[in-house]
Amino acid sequence: MTAAALPALVNGATRLYAIIGHPIAQVGSPAEMSARFRASGRNALMVPLDVEPSEFERTVAALKAIRNFDGFSVTIPFKARMLPFVDRVLPMAARVGAVNAMRRDGDGRWTGDMFDGRGLVRSLTAAGHRLRGCRALLIGTGGAGSAVAVALADAGAASIGLYDIDSEKAAALAQRIARHYPDCKAVAAEPDPAGADLVINATPIGMAPGDGMPVPLGRLDPKTLAVDVILKPEPTPFLRHAAACGCRTADGRAMFEGQLDEVIAFFAGNG
Amino acid sequence: MTAAALPALVNGATRLYAIIGHPIAQVGSPAEMSARFRASGRNALMVPLDVEPSEFERTVAALKAIRNFDGFSVTIPFKARMLPFVDRVLPMAARVGAVNAMRRDGDGRWTGDMFDGRGLVRSLTAAGHRLRGCRALLIGTGGAGSAVAVALADAGAASIGLYDIDSEKAAALAQRIARHYPDCKAVAAEPDPAGADLVINATPIGMAPGDGMPVPLGRLDPKTLAVDVILKPEPTPFLRHAAACGCRTADGRAMFEGQLDEVIAFFAGNG
Numbered sequence: 001m002t003a004a005a006l007p008a009l010v011n012g013a014t015r016l017y018a019i020i021g022h023p024i025a026q027v028g029s030p031a032e033m034s035a036r037f038r039a040s041g042r043n044a045l046m047v048p049l050d051v052e053p054s055e056f057e058r059t060v061a062a063l064k065a066i067r068n069f070d071g072f073s074v075t076i077p078f079k080a081r082m083l084p085f086v087d088r089v090l091p092m093a094a095r096v097g098a099v100n101a102m103r104r105d106g107d108g109r110w111t112g113d114m115f116d117g118r119g120l121v122r123s124l125t126a127a128g129h130r131l132r133g134c135r136a137l138l139i140g141t142g143g144a145g146s147a148v149a150v151a152l153a154d155a156g157a158a159s160i161g162l163y164d165i166d167s168e169k170a171a172a173l174a175q176r177i178a179r180h181y182p183d184c185k186a187v188a189a190e191p192d193p194a195g196a197d198l199v200i201n202a203t204p205i206g207m208a209p210g211d212g213m214p215v216p217l218g219r220l221d222p223k224t225l226a227v228d229v230i231l232k233p234e235p236t237p238f239l240r241h242a243a244a245c246g247c248r249t250a251d252g253r254a255m256f257e258g259q260l261d262e263v264i265a266f267f268a269g270n271g
Numbered sequence: 272m273t274a275a276a277l278p279a280l281v282n283g284a285t286r287l288y289a290i291i292g293h294p295i296a297q298v299g300s301p302a303e304m305s306a307r308f309r310a311s312g313r314n315a316l317m318v319p320l321d322v323e324p325s326e327f328e329r330t331v332a333a334l335k336a337i338r339n340f341d342g343f344s345v346t347i348p349f350k351a352r353m354l355p356f357v358d359r360v361l362p363m364a365a366r367v368g369a370v371n372a373m374r375r376d377g378d379g380r381w382t383g384d385m386f387d388g389r390g391l392v393r394s395l396t397a398a399g400h401r402l403r404g405c406r407a408l409l410i411g412t413g414g415a416g417s418a419v420a421v422a423l424a425d426a427g428a429a430s431i432g433l434y435d436i437d438s439e440k441a442a443a444l445a446q447r448i449a450r451h452y453p454d455c456k457a458v459a460a461e462p463d464p465a466g467a468d469l470v471i472n473a474t475p476i477g478m479a480p481g482d483g484m485p486v487p488l489g490r491l492d493p494k495t496l497a498v499d500v501i502l503k504p505e506p507t508p509f510l511r512h513a514a515a516c517g518c519r520t521a522d523g524r525a526m527f528e529g530q531l532d533e534v535i536a537f538f539a540g541n542g
Contacts, residue, residue, distance in 0.1 A: 008305075010316055010317070012295055012297055014319060016318055024283055026283055028283065030278075030280075035279065048287075051338075055336045
């Protein structure tokens with residue numbers, strides 16, 4: 001279909017993608033991905049779907065059977081829970097243990113991959129930050145946090161301290177990284193930013209009205225780069241604190257924008 | 272949200288409606304309804320969902336639990352199967368035994384109604400056709416056919432011959448009409464157009480490539496008005512035949528366009 005034949009908004013022949021999360025109103029993917037589908041001449045939209053956590057599994061099973069859904073993006077809190085719904089798990093997603101994008105292939109099977117960590121690494125590198133040899137502190141080891149940790153190790157980070165309110169989750173991620181990236185010193189750690197070049201909030205804490213810091217961090221060294229994976233509010237409580245300490249900051253747009261081209265290519269069947 | 276603040280296509284805060292059917296590419300509701308939501312300043316879209324008949328019940332159960340779906344339109348072949356998913360069945364839908372629109376109300380319960388028959392009656396009346404006292408032959412007594420039969424009886428039709436390949440279905444509809452509209456002579460009948468002022472195809476036959484007439488009808492009296500509920504192809508095999516016989520015709524746009532305003536008001540919580 002050529003661009004000239006695209007409907008004003010949507011029609012009966014529109015192919016659908018959805019981003020599945022809870023909450024959902026904050027996500028940027030519907031606007032960005034839909035604009036990109038359209039710019040490439042495709043009659044396709046990405047719509048937001050606000051799925052109750054208690055309903056997740058039966059909802060995904062049903063959505064996969066709807067014939068005009070061609071792919072899904074996955075956001076908080078479902079990235080790890082989506083893994084069992086993917087038939088072919090690509091290597092980065094397997095290493096992370098979570099997916100944030102999946103597509104229906106020509107044979108009807110679903111391929112999934114994880115782009116969050118690579119997206120963040122791409123954006124930080126493009127902004128001139130050197131990740132090879134860096135020492136990172138990561139707060140939160142869920143889907144997004146695991147993706148960021150694996151991508152940092154993949155980019156040559158010297159060490160990653162992993163903090164999670166669930167210390168077993170942090171320890172399990174540390175072991176997984178040690179197995180795949182023996183040169184990166186990944187350890188479950190207290191949330192102490194001393195000596196870290198990079199501190200990353202990969203928890204959802206900060207999104208909800210009234211949220212404060214993900215953990216008390218005290219004063220940050222102004223040489224520290226502070227990164228949040230949350231898109232809204234701008235700035236997040238963590239980045240407001242970091243800016244007040246004189247740190248450079250990168251908000252959730254870094255992770256989000258760094259992966260858009262790659263996710264579009266993935267949905268098109270490449271990668 | 273004011274019209275000026277609407278996203279170009281869709282964003283994370285977009286409220287969703289869906290039209291559920293199989294097949295789906297032919298439906299006009301996504302374009303028409305989405306344009307009307309937008310014209311009224313709402314950040315809302317209606318998307319098409321192509322649901323396999325074998326997956327219908329579990330899909331609807333899951334869709335109803337997605338928080339940013341506010342309503343559904345229902346098309347072939349699901350109008351009767353949707354009825355059990357509605358908490359409050361409005362009188363026309365109860366009489367027809369099928370719904371073609373349902374909305375989530377403020378209390379979380381779902382209200383459903385049937386607009387097909389009223390939509391067709393409104394369009395035909397607006398085009399100057401007199402339905403009071405008419406004799407109709409209806410081919411197909413599924414969801415749309417039942418809606419058309421009840422609305423014709425409601426509009427004062429003198430008689431309705433009901434033909435369906437499943438003769439028990441036609442007989443059951445005849446009884447239901449006789450109960451609610453004792454002045455209308457509704458009978459299960461052979462598909463004989465002799466003496467009919469109005470012949471209506473309410474089957475999906477004609478939509479699929481290679482489809483012909485819904486039933487052999489022979490030559491039609493040029494005074495007969497021929498109506499099809501199918502939107503595509505234009506013309507349908509039935510209407511092509513009717514036009515060749517010199518009949519006036521009305522295609523699926525009559526039923527569709529005659530109900531748009533009323534369905535929009537229903538989705539807004541009125542009616």
